[in-house]
Amino acid sequence: MNQGKKPLVIGLAGGSGSGKTTVAKEISKRLPQDRILILPEDAYYNDNSALTMEERKKVNYDHPSAYDTDLLIEQLKALLAGEAVEMPTYNFSILSRAKDTIHVEPADIIILEGILVLSSPELRQFIDIKLFVDADDDIRFIRRLQRDTQERGRSIDWIIAQYLATVKPSYNQFVEPSKKYADIIIPQGGENQVAIDMVSSKLLSILNS
Ligand SMILES: Nc1ncnc2c1ncn2[C@@H]1O[C@H](COP(=O)(O)OP(=O)(O)O)[C@@H](O)[C@H]1O
Numbered sequence: 307m308n309q310g311k312k313p314l315v316i317g318l319a320g321g322s323g324s325g326k327t328t329v330a331k332e333i334s335k336r337l338p339q340d341r342i343l344i345l346p347e348d349a350y351y352n353d354n355s356a357l358t359m360e361e362r363k364k365v366n367y368d369h370p371s372a373y374d375t376d377l378l379i380e381q382l383k384a385l386l387a388g389e390a391v392e393m394p395t396y397n398f399s400i401l402s403r404a405k406d407t408i409h410v411e412p413a414d415i416i417i418l419e420g421i422l423v424l425s426s427p428e429l430r431q432f433i434d435i436k437l438f439v440d441a442d443d444d445i446r447f448i449r450r451l452q453r454d455t456q457e458r459g460r461s462i463d464w465i466i467a468q469y470l471a472t473v474k475p476s477y478n479q480f481v482e483p484s485k486k487y488a489d490i491i492i493p494q495g496g497e498n499q500v501a502i503d504m505v506s507s508k509l510l511s512i513l514n515s
């Protein structure tokens with residue numbers, strides 16, 4: 307890490323299933339690994355271990371109140387100050403924070419990736435470059451259906467009910483309106499080699515300047 311320089315924060319927002327994680331990893335792969343870190347907003351979901359499983363299932367996980375944004379900001383500030391943090395981890399199968407933390411060292415470039423990172427005014431003030439990954443609703447839903455059945459232990463009925471009750475309304479209320487804050491809108495997510503190469507080249511030139 308360049309000790310004398312403030313890290314650059316990239317905010318990478320977009321709907322669930324739009325390809326944020328894929329884009330973040332693709333950008334990261336093109337940069338020196340010791341100079342970039344990905345900070346997933348998902349890691350900062352509230353610790354709901356005091357709730358029953360039935361209560362956890364009723365939470366709107368697409369609403370700002372589902373996140374421990376204070377902890378996210380506290381750890382982001384520490385990383386910006388050149389300090390390492392113990393990042394929480396989240397378990398989607400039990401719908402709560404896991405016991406383990408991940409030790410994260412500061413880096414010159416921080417990719418802050420999550421559905422609401424551009425929607426929150428508190429987070430936006432820390433973000434230098436704002437990206438929004440865009441994909442049609444049906445594409446995002448299909449990807450989510452495949453991912454959540456395979457990786458997050460969800461039934462098809464659960465995914466459909468949650469999508470209609472909270473995911474879609476909250477996308478329309480919080481995520482889509484945050485697109486207006488983006489410096490760059492990336493369609494086709496992880497498949498968009500041109501956008502990924504352009505952003506990576508820009509970041510490389512900043513690192514080398
Ligand atoms: N361009 C794409 N074409 C097909 N599948 C994709 C594409 N981008 C992402 N995926 C898949 O869709 C799912 C969601 O992608 P992910 O990057 O995790 O999105 P997000 O982080 O926005 O929720 C993953 O299973 C991923 O492999």
Ligand SMILES: Nc1ccn([C@@H]2O[C@H](COP(=O)(O)O)[C@@H](O)[C@H]2O)c(=O)n1
Pocket residue numbers: 321322323326327348351367368398401402420421473
């Ligand atoms: N217990 C939880 C917590 C979150 N979700 C969903 O995750 C989505 C955000 O993550 P992406 O990687 O898809 O951007 C969000 O839309 C929540 O609905 C969940 O289903 N269960």
